Amino acid sequence: xxxxxxxxxxxxxxxxxxxxxxxxxxxxxxxxxxxxxxxxxxxxxxxxxxxxxxxxxxxxxxxxxxxxxxxxxxxxxxxxxxxxxxxxxxxxxxxxxxxxxxxxxxxxxxxxxxxxxxxxxxxxxxxxxxxxxxxxxxxxxxxxxxxxxxxxxxxxxxxxxxxxxxxxxxxxxxxxxxxxxxxxxxxxxxxxxxxxxxxxxxxxxxxxxxxxxxxxxxxxxxxxxxxxxxxxxxxxxxx
Amino acid sequence: xxxxxxxxxxxxxxxxxxxxxxxxxxxxxxxxxxxxxxxxxxxxxxxxxxxxxxxxxxxxxxxxxxxxxxxxxxxxxxxxxxxxxxxxxx
Numbered sequence: 001x002x003x004x005x006x007x008x009x010x011x012x013x014x015x016x017x018x019x020x021x022x023x024x025x026x027x028x029x030x031x032x033x034x035x036x037x038x039x040x041x042x043x044x045x046x047x048x049x050x051x052x053x054x055x056x057x058x059x060x061x062x063x064x065x066x067x068x069x070x071x072x073x074x075x076x077x078x079x080x081x082x083x084x085x086x087x088x089x090x091x092x093x094x095x096x097x098x099x100x101x102x103x104x105x106x107x108x109x110x111x112x113x114x115x116x117x118x119x120x121x122x123x124x125x126x127x128x129x130x131x132x133x134x135x136x137x138x139x140x141x142x143x144x145x146x147x148x149x150x151x152x153x154x155x156x157x158x159x160x161x162x163x164x165x166x167x168x169x170x171x172x173x174x175x176x177x178x179x180x181x182x183x184x185x186x187x188x189x190x191x192x193x194x195x196x197x198x199x200x201x202x203x204x205x206x207x208x209x210x211x212x213x214x215x216x217x218x219x220x221x222x223x224x225x226x227x228x229x230x231x232x233x234x235x236x237x238x239x
Numbered sequence: 240x241x242x243x244x245x246x247x248x249x250x251x252x253x254x255x256x257x258x259x260x261x262x263x264x265x266x267x268x269x270x271x272x273x274x275x276x277x278x279x280x281x282x283x284x285x286x287x288x289x290x291x292x293x294x295x296x297x298x299x300x301x302x303x304x305x306x307x308x309x310x311x312x313x314x315x316x317x318x319x320x321x322x323x324x325x326x327x328x329x
Contacts, residue, residue: 031283034263067325074262074280074323081263091240092270096313097250099274105308115241116284147241168284176290185287185300194304207241219245223252233255235303236273237286238242238264 019046024139030169034080041080049076091211101233104196108232111199113222115207116173116180116239117165119150124162125206135166139208142166146213147205149222154183154200167208168239180239199231207239243271250274257307259286259299268316275310277303278318289324298322 016037021027023036037043052072060066083089101108119125125148130138152161161181163173172179183202189195203222226234246256250273257275260268261283268276279286279299288295302319 034283065325070282070323070325071321074282074321077261077282078263078265082266089266089270091244093247093272096272096274097247098313099250099253099255101255101308105304113242113245115245116286170284172285172290178293178296179285179287179290182287182296182300185293185296188297189300189304194301194308205241209241211240211244214241215244215248219248220252222245223249223254226249226254227252231254233307234246234249234257235300235307236242236246236256236258238258238260239284239286 015043015047019043024136028136030136030167034077036080039080040082040084041076045076045079103232105233106193107196109197109199109230110186110195110233110235111226111229111231112181112183112186112202112235112237113149114181114204114237114239116163116168116204116237117170117206118152118161118163118173118177118181118204120152120156121160121162123150125150130164132164132166132170135164137166139166142206142208144210147207147209147218149218150204152181152183152202152204154187154198154202158184165206165208165239167206173239180237182235182237186235199229201229240267240271243267243273243276246273247271255307257303257310259303261286262318265316265318268314272314274313274315275306276314276316277306278316279323280319280321281323285323288322289328291328292324295322295324 019035019037022029023033035046056069161177163170186198190198242258246258249256258273259277262278262280287299
């Protein structure tokens with residue numbers, strides 16, 4: 001909040017400060033955190049984003065068609081998140097591990113694993129059970145933690161699903177878990193014969209996590225558990 | 240990154256995977272190199288489709304399953320055409 005308050009009596013807010021405020025600042029908005037000028041849009045791109053957004057909104061007021069508004073936001077998000085070609089990546093690999101399905105997908109058991117931060121009421125992975133808004137200022141803490149894999153039974157009461165994730169706007173997931181946890185779509189795919197079986201237990205964790213702890217400890221244990229549960233294949237959803 | 244790293248480790252253990260990312264994270268698909276990746280031209284946090292948009296969600300899930308069933312080349316990255324709902328849910 002400091003940035004906005006400082007401007008009340010202080011010097012005019014800079015464009016840089018304005019754009020920064022959308023990423024965990026005074027105007028935090030996880031849908032638009034890509035506007036931070038350290039990202040690909042930079043300051044000029046951020047200013048142009050707003051100019052064009054207003055222009056397209058004006059068009060849409062007349063036409064009722066908001067498709068271009070959406071496309072503008074998606075395009076800006078792509079530009080914002082795409083690193084510069086010369087940026088040194090934190091993680092990069094030359095090879096790709098490859099497992100082949102032992103039998104056709106239509107005869108295989110598939111599990112869903114979502115990085116969207118879902119869990120079942122009463123099974124909060126964090127002992128202090130923070131709310132979404134309490135979790136957002138703790139993003140750095142999440143990024144240092146080992147992720148916890150929440151188990152979500154296939155037949156769980158959908159109203160018992162909860163979501164908390166300090167890295168993305170969860171309103172869509174709260175309205176419909178299938179936006180990042182498409183369990184109901186998978187059940188339909190099983191009914192239509194595309195998949196042999198959906199696992200009795202499916203999974204979610206908070207993707208904003210320590211990559212080192214995920215790689216070294218958590219994910220190998222998850223793999224072992226999935227094998228013990230007879231899982232042949234997994235659909236992984238980023239959020 | 241988390242999904243890509245998890246996919247790599249599951250594959251090493253013998254479990255075949257397919258990842259779905261939004262298009263804005265395509266660079267991760269190319270750097271982390273999970274075996275099979277479907278990209279959707281959606282906004283962050285709506286990877287599979289808009290809330291209640293069963294048609295788009297089905298399209299995305301079926302495309303991911305098809306990739307899982309048919310891809311033969313490691314780090315196959317496929318992008319679905321745009322299709323995020325921009326009208327109120329009916």
